Amino acid sequence: MTTIYYVRHAEPERSADSIYTDRTYPLTAKGVEDCKLVTAFLYDKNIDVVLSSPFKRAVDTVAGFADQIGVEIELIEDFRERAITDKWLGMDEFLKFARMQWEDPTYKLPGGESIAEVQERNLVALQDVLCKYDGKNIVIGGHGMALSSLLMHYDKGFGYDQHMEMPMPYIAKLIFDGGMFFDAQKIDLFEPNKQTDYKNLRVDLAELGVLKAYRYTVIFARYDGKWLYCRHKERNVFETAGGRIEPGETPVEGAKRELMEETGAVKFSIIPVFDYAVYTNTAFSNGQVFFADVQELGELEYEMAEVRGYETIPDKMRFPQILPVLYKAMCEKYPIDQNGKT
Numbered sequence: 001m002t003t004i005y006y007v008r009h010a011e012p013e014r015s016a017d018s019i020y021t022d023r024t025y026p027l028t029a030k031g032v033e034d035c036k037l038v039t040a041f042l043y044d045k046n047i048d049v050v051l052s053s054p055f056k057r058a059v060d061t062v063a064g065f066a067d068q069i070g071v072e073i074e075l076i077e078d079f080r081e082r083a084i085t086d087k088w089l090g091m092d093e094f095l096k097f098a099r100m101q102w103e104d105p106t107y108k109l110p111g112g113e114s115i116a117e118v119q120e121r122n123l124v125a126l127q128d129v130l131c132k133y134d135g136k137n138i139v140i141g142g143h144g145m146a147l148s149s150l151l152m153h154y155d156k157g158f159g160y161d162q163h164m165e166m167p168m169p170y171i172a173k174l175i176f177d178g179g180m181f182f183d184a185q186k187i188d189l190f191e192p193n194k195q196t197d198y199k200n201l202r203v204d205l206a207e208l209g210v211l212k213a214y215r216y217t218v219i220f221a222r223y224d225g226k227w228l229y230c231r232h233k234e235r236n237v238f239e240t241a242g243g244r245i246e247p248g249e250t251p252v253e254g255a256k257r258e259l260m261e262e263t264g265a266v267k268f269s270i271i272p273v274f275d276y277a278v279y280t281n282t283a284f285s286n287g288q289v290f291f292a293d294v295q296e297l298g299e300l301e302y303e304m305a306e307v308r309g310y311e312t313i314p315d316k317m318r319f320p321q322i323l324p325v326l327y328k329a330m331c332e333k334y335p336i337d338q339n340g341k342t
Helices: 029-042 056-069 091-103 115-132 144-154 160-164 251-263 323-333
Strands: 002-008 049-052 073-075 137-142 170-177 180-187 202-207 214-223 226-232 241-244 265-279 283-297 304-310
Touching: 002 056, 002 115, 002 144, 029 056, 049 056, 056 073, 056 137, 091 160, 115 144, 144 160, 144 170, 144 180, 202 323, 214 251, 214 265, 214 323, 226 251, 241 251, 241 283, 251 265, 251 283, 251 304, 265 323, 283 323
Parallel strands: 002 137, 049 073, 049 137, 214 283
Antiparallel strands: 002 170, 170 180, 180 283, 202 265, 214 226, 214 241, 226 304, 265 283
């Protein structure tokens, strides 16, 4: 696995009459102080490499940490921030421009770049980094729009509002497996203990094989004309079989293992059906949903206390924001007849 901590720079000192250019804007006094949050967060992350946009505000945000661990910062030109235009924009003008860019990623002003162009060069630069530093823990000092262009590539629901809510500084933890995106965590340094808001999460569905980089499996299993759900020994709610895909496993290998461990299935057939992604305020990850036809159950030997058959989904369920969405999609793929058969 390759882990990237992409750091949006701290607060810069920008104004219409500044003697500085976009490349040389320094940090404000607050920005300099806030860099300590970056250094403190990264301290125990076993970082191997520190990279940065060549812009001063990005370099200065990660410089304290680089000095602390004794590494040189490698500058990468294509991680620079979006070029806006060749003239200064007031705040009202800028916000209007920003909104138009998010509505149309190809929109740009004279002398500037579109979001699509920023995204393309940042993705190319990121892939180069993933190839060069495969398996390493990496820090990248960068910018808000550059980071957002990457996040919107991996998170199709990431948009203008999420971009505007991103504080300075800010860190996105991106995990890759063999160059393929695997998982992400959004880190608000001003609220490091922010809890995941499971009540307002979003579930997206996709055709089988579209999302890639699967982290989880969900298995809807049929046995004796009913859907199988299991209850953990430490919980009083039911859930489908499924869970995290272990390192080195394919999704189907992980699904088979989870089905056997959590339901006691010993004779079954199983196939992947569709992809899904879950997005919260702190993270997002992809998974694959499977259908299993179970012919024989054995003894439970692992963490589950019991397995029970249901006609639909249980009233008391784990992940109530996710399970109904996936169940509905599964039933559309495998309609149940009046005899309970698919």
